[in-house]
Amino acid sequence: MNRDSKKMAAQPELLKDLELFRHLSDEEHVALSAICRLLFLPKKSRLVESGEMFDHVFVMTSGLLRWYFDSDEGTENNIFLTSEKEHAIIIGIPEFYDEQRKTKYNIEAVMDTQLLLFQKDAFEELAFQYRGIYQFYIKSLKITIDALRNRTEQLCSQSPNTRYETFLKNRSFITRNASRKHIANFLGITPNSLSRLTARLHKKTHQKK
Numbered sequence: 213m214n215r216d217s218k219k220m221a222a223q224p225e226l227l228k229d230l231e232l233f234r235h236l237s238d239e240e241h242v243a244l245s246a247i248c249r250l251l252f253l254p255k256k257s258r259l260v261e262s263g264e265m266f267d268h269v270f271v272m273t274s275g276l277l278r279w280y281f282d283s284d285e286g287t288e289n290n291i292f293l294t295s296e297k298e299h300a301i302i303i304g305i306p307e308f309y310d311e312q313r314k315t316k317y318n319i320e321a322v323m324d325t326q327l328l329l330f331q332k333d334a335f336e337e338l339a340f341q342y343r344g345i346y347q348f349y350i351k352s353l354k355i356t357i358d359a360l361r362n363r364t365e366q367l368c369s370q371s372p373n374t375r376y377e378t379f380l381k382n383r384s385f386i387t388r389n390a391s392r393k394h395i396a397n398f399l400g401i402t403p404n405s406l407s408r409l410t411a412r413l414h415k416k417t418h419q420k421k
Contacts, residue, residue: 226250227328232271232301236344244345247334253321260305265313268329269304269352272296275325276389280397281316290397291317292363297385301352304332322390372401376409 227233227241227248236244253259253275260266262281272294279292294302305315339349366375376399380387387395396406 230271230273232348235347237342240338240342240344243338243342244330247330247338249329251327251329253325253327255321255323255325257321259319259321259327260315260317262316262318264315266305266315267313267332269308269332269335270302270330271328272302273326273328275327276322276386277319277325278322278390278394278398279317279319281318288397290394292359293322293383293386293390293394293398295383295385295389301355303349303352303356308332322394367400372399372405373409373412375399376401376406377413380413 227236227245233241233244251259251270259270259277274296276293276295278290279294280288280290283289305317305319307313307315335345336349339346366378370378379395379399392406393403396403399406401409
C-alpha cells in the first residue's frame with residue numbers, strides 16, 4: 213500500500229451515514245465498524261501492487277480506481293475502472309474467488325479516493341453472525357458478478373463503436389475523470405481509434421441538430 217495513503221479507524225456513525233449500510237441494525241453498525249478502517253488514497257497512489265498479498269475487501273465512498281496488470285510484452289491492460297458513482301461495492305481482488313491472497317493486479321487511484329477497508333476473514337465471519345451484514349455481502353457478490361458478466365459480454369459481442377457509446381451513456385463520471393489513454397485501453401482500442409470514434413460521434417450528434 214502506498215506510503216502516502218492515510219488509514220484510520222472508522223466510527224459507527226460513518227457507516228450509518230452511508231446509504232449502503234442504512235439497513236443494518238445499531239448492533240451490526242458497531243460490529244462492522246470495529247473491523248473497518250478508513251483509507252484515503254491520493255491521486256496516482258496505489259492500494260495494492262502486483263505480486264503483493266492483499267487480504268481485504270472494501271467499499272468505495274468517493275473517487276475512482278483503475279485495475280490493471282502488465283502483459284508479457286510489458287503493456288498495461290486496464291481491466292476495471294470503478295467509481296463510487298457506478299460501482300461502490302467492491303468485494304476484493306478477483307483472486308479471492310480462487311482462495312488466493314496474492315494478486316497480479318495493480319489498483320491505483322485515478323483521483324483522490326476514499327475507501328472503507330475490511331479484513332476479509334473478519335468480514336466473512338461477521339456475515340455468518342449477522343443477517344444484515346450477510347445480506348450486504350450477498351448483494352456485493354451479485355453486483356461483482358453482474359459487472360464481470362457485462363464486461364465479458366461487451367468485449368465478446370459489441371463493436372468498439374457500440375462499447376464506446378455505451379460507456380459514454382452509462383459511465384459519465386469516469387468519462388469526465390479518467391484519462392483518454394486509460395479509457396481507450398479499457399475499451400480494447402488505441403487512443404487514436406478513440407479519437408476517431410469521438411469525432412464520428414460528435415459529427416453524428418451535430419447532424420441531428
